[in-house]
Amino acid sequence: MHSFDSVISRLRSNGFKLTPQRLAIIKYMENNKTHPHALKIHKELKKKYPTLSFSTVYNTLNMLESIGEITSVNIFDEYLNFDPETKPHIHFYCKVCGEVTDIFLEDVDGLSLPIDEINGNLIDSAQIVFKGICKKCRGREQQ
Amino acid sequence: MHSFDSVISRLRSNGFKLTPQRLAIIKYMENNKTHPHALKIHKELKKKYPTLSFSTVYNTLNMLESIGEITSVNIFDEYLNFDPETKPHIHFYCKVCGEVTDIFLEDVDGLSLPIDEINGNLIDSAQIVFKGICKKCRGREQQ
DNA sequence: ATAGGTGCAAAGGGTTTGCAGTCGG
DNA sequence: CCGACTGCAAACCCTTTGCACCTAT
Numbered sequence: 001m002h003s004f005d006s007v008i009s010r011l012r013s014n015g016f017k018l019t020p021q022r023l024a025i026i027k028y029m030e031n032n033k034t035h036p037h038a039l040k041i042h043k044e045l046k047k048k049y050p051t052l053s054f055s056t057v058y059n060t061l062n063m064l065e066s067i068g069e070i071t072s073v074n075i076f077d078e079y080l081n082f083d084p085e086t087k088p089h090i091h092f093y094c095k096v097c098g099e100v101t102d103i104f105l106e107d108v109d110g111l112s113l114p115i116d117e118i119n120g121n122l123i124d125s126a127q128i129v130f131k132g133i134c135k136k137c138r139g140r141e142q143q
Numbered sequence: 144m145h146s147f148d149s150v151i152s153r154l155r156s157n158g159f160k161l162t163p164q165r166l167a168i169i170k171y172m173e174n175n176k177t178h179p180h181a182l183k184i185h186k187e188l189k190k191k192y193p194t195l196s197f198s199t200v201y202n203t204l205n206m207l208e209s210i211g212e213i214t215s216v217n218i219f220d221e222y223l224n225f226d227p228e229t230k231p232h233i234h235f236y237c238k239v240c241g242e243v244t245d246i247f248l249e250d251v252d253g254l255s256l257p258i259d260e261i262n263g264n265l266i267d268s269a270q271i272v273f274k275g276i277c278k279k280c281r282g283r284e285q286q
Numbered sequence: 287a288t289a290g291g292t293g294c295a296a297a298g299g300g301t302t303t304g305c306a307g308t309c310g311g
Numbered sequence: 312c313c314g315a316c317t318g319c320a321a322a323c324c325c326t327t328t329g330c331a332c333c334t335a336t
Contacts, residue, residue: 017310017315039300053318058301074217079300092264101264108261118251120278121235121244127272135263160290160335182325196293201326203291222325 001069001084004030010067021045021052025060029070035081035091035100075100075129088126094134096141101134144212144227147173153210164188164195168203172213178224178234178243218243218272231269237277239284244277 001007007026011018024045028036036044042057061082064070072080075091081100090103116123133141144150150169154161167188171179179187185200204225207213215223218234224243233246259266276284 015311015315019310019316021317037300051318054300055302055319056317059316062302077215077217077223092261092266094264103261103264108258115251115273118235118246118273120281121237121246121273121275122277122281123235123273123275125274127270127274129270130258130261130264130266131268131270132264132266134265138263138265158290158336162291162335164292180325194293197325198294198327199292205327 001030001064001086007064007069010069014067016063021049021056022060024049024052025057026064026069029064029082029084032084033102035073035075035083037079037081039079041082073127073129090128090130092134093129093131094137095131096133096137099134103130144173144207144229150207150212153212157210159206164192164199165203167192167195168200169207169212172207172225172227175227176245178216178218178226180222180224182222184225216270216272233271233273235277236272236274237280238274239276239280242277246273 002010004027007030008018008023011022016022025041028041028045038054038057038061041061042052042054045057046052061070061072065072065082068086070082070084071086072082073091075081075093083102085102087104089105090108092101092103093099094101115126145153147170150173151161151166154165159165168184171184171188181197181200181204184204185195185197188200189195204213204215208215208225211229213225213227214229215225216234218224218236226245228245230247232248233251235244235246236242237244258269
């Protein structure tokens with residue numbers, strides 16, 4: 001996702017209206033590394049906007065995704081997680097604490113993406129989720 | 144998934160009852176490379192077992208997953224796909240025809256899994272979905 | 287005989303939709 | 312002002328659950 005100001009001007013120049021709800025959602029997503037799902041965003045922002053509806057949250061998230069400012073990923077089975085990081089990257093899901101963190105390709109030896117072709121199939125995107133136990137939880141589990 | 148006969152004896156020796164519905168579902172999944180979802184399985188098998196219920200399909204699939212005979216993956220956002228291939232592998236989803244095919248690690252240069260640790264995080268499983276255009280559709284699209 | 291499985295319908299959880307009222311441009 | 316957006320409730324889709332009946336062992 002671009003900076004708050006850039007997103008705002010992109011919306012403005014594309015004829016989108018800048019409602020308080022949209023601004024709040026954009027601000028919430030900017031630099032957000034927690035991969036929130038829509039219901040969480042709704043719950044959080046409802047504190048400040050008590051009448052905020054699900055439809056507005058979903059509409060705004062879908063709109064931001066459609067213009068490429070955020071992406072959505074199925075990290076768990078249950079629901080969609082939204083991510084302001086639009087550069088290709090990998091998600092790591094910790095089975096103990098439930099946190100989802102980003103891993104960038106530079107950090108992984110032996111893994112070179114994008115691979116653009118396998119067995120004649122053209123590849124244009126990849127969704128990679130590693131699951132396991134995160135550094136913090138590993139330390140905590142040692143007795 | 145093991146062979147039909149092996150699955151049957153595993154169930155028998157574990158005290159599971161061998162109902163016609165279960166046998167049909169197991170037979171349907173054996174060597175199935177289409178990554179079907181529960182509703183598709185239900186629809187298909189309903190032809191032969193008109194009273195087959197959703198609960199039976201889901202119960203059986205969940206049972207088979209719990210004993211490790213099949214796995215479930217979220218290839219699309221919408222629903223869970225079941226796969227009799229339990230060896231770690233990658234899914235390729237074709238955006239044109241919608242088919243999902245398996246890719247094995249041997250086929251991918253530069254990709255060596257399992258990677259067991261990244262940044263101190265212990266990794267025990269990975270879900271990898273490549274999306275793009277499959278060989279068949281690439282040929283078909285050239286004009 | 288009996289535990290476990292089936293089928294039905296209803297409930298559940300996340301997401302979308304329809305529509306009247308509202309507000310940003 | 313007007314068209315796009317909001318909020319509400321209902322609808323939606325896939326999956327699970329509750330429960331009476333049934334069936335494999």
